[in-house]
Amino acid sequence: MSIAGELLVACPGCGRRRKVTLVQSINTLADPEAKQRLVAGELNLLACSCGRTTQLAANLLFHDPVADYYARVCPGDARALADAVAVFRASGAMGRQRLVPSQNALVEKVKLLDADLEDWVIELVKVVLLSTLGDLERVLLFDHVARVDHEPGGTLHWLLFDAEGRAPRALASPLEGYTRLAATARPPAPSELQIDRAWAVTAAQALLAAGN
Numbered sequence: 001m002s003i004a005g006e007l008l009v010a011c012p013g014c015g016r017r018r019k020v021t022l023v024q025s026i027n028t029l030a031d032p033e034a035k036q037r038l039v040a041g042e043l044n045l046l047a048c049s050c051g052r053t054t055q056l057a058a059n060l061l062f063h064d065p066v067a068d069y070y071a072r073v074c075p076g077d078a079r080a081l082a083d084a085v086a087v088f089r090a091s092g093a094m095g096r097q098r099l100v101p102s103q104n105a106l107v108e109k110v111k112l113l114d115a116d117l118e119d120w121v122i123e124l125v126k127v128v129l130l131s132t133l134g135d136l137e138r139v140l141l142f143d144h145v146a147r148v149d150h151e152p153g154g155t156l157h158w159l160l161f162d163a164e165g166r167a168p169r170a171l172a173s174p175l176e177g178y179t180r181l182a183a184t185a186r187p188p189a190p191s192e193l194q195i196d197r198a199w200a201v202t203a204a205q206a207l208l209a210a211g212n
């Protein structure tokens, strides 16, 4: 069952206070519908009658028991993140664990899980793609993968945002780049919970140093 609470939130558009249901925990087996809403970008939204839609920043735990996968959205500062790490350790959860800063980042992780792709390889592919663009600060999000049955080929489909983080446009890259990095790069240790751009830049530097 997904754990949800009700609270009053002021709309940043008009200031009116609205009652919203905040989902704070999703178990994909018990509540597949909540997962669908998450991936569709419909979860934890404040949709006000003034027309403004606001994504609420919530601590959200995502658990896929079949994949033995846990991911926690932890909005906030370094202190909040450190607390979340402690909670993870204390929970005794043994599966793969991730900490992400936003619900959007969680959606990407869930899409990767469903596509049977490793997030750490994907983050490395992003660094390679963004290096060719000459801008490692850009937001680049995995969208979907198109595989060809019984063939090694395939295509990764991305959304590349502009320098202001807006106006996403579609980008495609060969799946082969993913396969090559998966075979050569070192996977993160189980204790590494934040697999993001910063992790990938460090990992890519290690990979380059090892190749020289």
Ligand SMILES: [Zn+2]
Pocket: 011, 012, 013, 014, 015, 016, 048, 049, 050, 051, 052
């Ligand atoms: Zn409003």
